[in-house]
Amino acid sequence: MPAPNTPNPTETTDVVVVGGGNAGFTAAHAAAVRGRSVILLERGEQEMAGGNSFYTAGATRIVHDGLNDLQDFIEPDSRHERTVVPPYTAEEYEADLIKVTEGHNDPELTRVLIQESQSTLRWLNSLGLKYRLMYERQAYERADGSYLFWGGLHVGNVGGGEGLIADHTRVAHDLGVEIRYGHRGTELVVEDGRVVGVVAQTAEGQTVIRAESVVLTAGGFEGNPEWRRDHLGHGWENAKVRGTPYNEGDMIAAALQIGAAKGGDWSTCHSVQWDAFTPDNESNRMLTNRLTRQSYPLGIIVNREGQRFLDEGADFRNYTYAKYGKEILKQPGSVAYQIFDATLRPMLRTEEYDMPDVSVETADTLEELATKINIDPRVLVRTVEEFNASIDRGVPFDPNVKDGRRADITPPKSNWAAPIETGPFHAYGVTCGITFTFGGLKGDTHGRVLDTEGRHIAGLYAAGEMLGGLFSINYPGGSGLAAGCVFGRRAGSLA
Ligand SMILES: Cc1cc2nc3c(=O)[nH]c(=O)nc-3n(C[C@H](O)[C@H](O)[C@H](O)COP(=O)(O)OP(=O)(O)OC[C@H]3O[C@@H](n4cnc5c(N)ncnc54)[C@H](O)[C@@H]3O)c2cc1C
Numbered sequence: 001m002p003a004p005n006t007p008n009p010t011e012t013t014d015v016v017v018v019g020g021g022n023a024g025f026t027a028a029h030a031a032a033v034r035g036r037s038v039i040l041l042e043r044g045e046q047e048m049a050g051g052n053s054f055y056t057a058g059a060t061r062i063v064h065d066g067l068n069d070l071q072d073f074i075e076p077d078s079r080h081e082r083t084v085v086p087p088y089t090a091e092e093y094e095a096d097l098i099k100v101t102e103g104h105n106d107p108e109l110t111r112v113l114i115q116e117s118q119s120t121l122r123w124l125n126s127l128g129l130k131y132r133l134m135y136e137r138q139a140y141e142r143a144d145g146s147y148l149f150w151g152g153l154h155v156g157n158v159g160g161g162e163g164l165i166a167d168h169t170r171v172a173h174d175l176g177v178e179i180r181y182g183h184r185g186t187e188l189v190v191e192d193g194r195v196v197g198v199v200a201q202t203a204e205g206q207t208v209i210r211a212e213s214v215v216l217t218a219g220g221f222e223g224n225p226e227w228r229r230d231h232l233g234h235g236w237e238n239a240k241v242r243g244t245p246y247n248e249g250d251m252i253a254a255a256l257q258i259g260a261a262k263g264g265d266w267s268t269c270h271s272v273q274w275d276a277f278t279p280d281n282e283s284n285r286m287l288t289n290r291l292t293r294q295s296y297p298l299g300i301i302v303n304r305e306g307q308r309f310l311d312e313g314a315d316f317r318n319y320t321y322a323k324y325g326k327e328i329l330k331q332p333g334s335v336a337y338q339i340f341d342a343t344l345r346p347m348l349r350t351e352e353y354d355m356p357d358v359s360v361e362t363a364d365t366l367e368e369l370a371t372k373i374n375i376d377p378r379v380l381v382r383t384v385e386e387f388n389a390s391i392d393r394g395v396p397f398d399p400n401v402k403d404g405r406r407a408d409i410t411p412p413k414s415n416w417a418a419p420i421e422t423g424p425f426h427a428y429g430v431t432c433g434i435t436f437t438f439g440g441l442k443g444d445t446h447g448r449v450l451d452t453e454g455r456h457i458a459g460l461y462a463a464g465e466m467l468g469g470l471f472s473i474n475y476p477g478g479s480g481l482a483a484g485c486v487f488g489r490r491a492g493s494l495a
Pocket of ligand 1: 022059
């Protein structure tokens with residue numbers, strides 16, 4: 001047994017990648033196809049591996065020119081012939097990033113992300129990753145049986161996040177990448193100003209992997225309640241962690257320790273509405289994205305005092321879902337209820353609202369429903385009646401477009417205002433589930449990590465959640481995986 005703090009044993013490889021999510025695997029493939037020997041260290045054991053990437057729907061935002069432009073690298077589907085996929089241009093991608101981050105997105109990282117989004121997916125597909133159109137999330141079936149995609153986010157992995165990690169793992173094995181599970185990176189080894197390796201903790205003790213290049217892809221710090229409180233603000237320590245519990249900022253801390261600069265926005269994060277009453281982390285791995293509650297633009301959301309507090313229909317959910325978790329965190333008890341009536345209920349996303357053990361209360365009257373969820377019935381009834389009375393019913397309701405069917409009340413509901421009037425009524429308890437943090441290390445467009453003077457730290461790269469700068473306040477759905485692919489590949493191509 002080695003003495004504590006005596007790094008032992010030592011191994012040598014060309015490239016060591018720390019963190020086995022989408023960015024880490026992509027970097028590993030990119031280095032391996034260049035003939036580099038690669039060791040990938042993953043903190044989780046195999047059954048808990050894959051990082052946040054495992055928990056995703058696999059949705060990946062890329063530019064494209066419509067279905068014809070995608071057809072040769074997505075899986076065939078008999079629905080394609082009756083499907084319209086509007087092109088998603090580089091200008092739209094950039095405008096979406098600027099809109100949701102309120103202009104805080106780094107312009108150079110943005111340019112590269114957009115420019116290489118499609119070519120990187122094609123490259124991953126050529127290695128063995130499988131993609132498809134995301135009918136169940138991003139398209140509505142029209143009355144004539146045709147499909148119209150919306151929202152700029154159209155392509156996803158076959159099998160969602162699980163499929164993504166299974167594909168990545170298989171490809172990594174095929175390319176000769178050595179994957180070491182149960183290896184928690186703790187420190188960087190620096191000699192003569194150059195990073196030359198990583199110290200990792202395993203069940204057997206410490207080990208050192210020496211390498212010419214170290215690629216850090218160990219995620220953000222969303223799994224660390226103290227860092228959440230210190231950097232995101234008071235209350236954030238109470239958020240539920242949607243994905244892996246392992247992204248605790250270990251390697252961000254290790255890089256800062258050797259002089260790396262912080263990058264991106266450390267004070268905001270991505271969060272969503274999340275089942276309020278399931279046990280933390282226990283059901284996440286099995287249910288992954290099914291714990292979100294994303295059909296809120298169809299109904300209303302009230303807090304424990306029975307009051308609405310945000311515009312549920314401000315925009316397509318792709319552009320609001322990442323901000324509204326935080327709004328719920330601020331409400332009493334950090335809990336709210338999404339309310340739907342019997343007319344709206346069949347329109348809710350099946351995978352989420354019919355989830356096993358979903359937290360829901362149902363009642364024939366609003367008074368009864370209020371009692372079940374511990375809200376004063378008079379207040380809930382008044383909230384709903386005032387909301388119903390404020391709807392402009394002359395405008396047709398259409399969930400496929402921003403229909404402008406408004407509830408003119410405070411706060412307003414700008415689209416998809418439908419009356420809550422037909423029993424039975426349903427209340428889904430939601431809280432704030434944190435997805436990932438936006439702050440990380442400062443790097444250039446190749447993922448080369450910079451020090452506080454703006455100089456490259458030789459031998460050190462970062463990608464994925466660890467590379468700060470792209471996102472702030474919010475992010476356009478699907479651009480997290482896209483960024484991990486693009487910058488993971490870039491880092492692995494130089495490492
Ligand atoms: C529920 C959920 C749904 C999402 N859906 C989508 C979606 O559909 N589309 C999208 O674009 N984005 C989505 N995201 C965001 C997306 O997951 C991230 O942007 C992306 O997966 C980040 O990839 P990554 O490789 O940087 O990090 P991760 O996938 O989190 O990988 C980091 C890895 O590092 C490991 N690690 C951490 N610390 C250490 C250490 N000290 N030593 C060794 N290993 C370590 C972790 O165990 C983990 O495996 C979702 C996130 C969640 C949680």
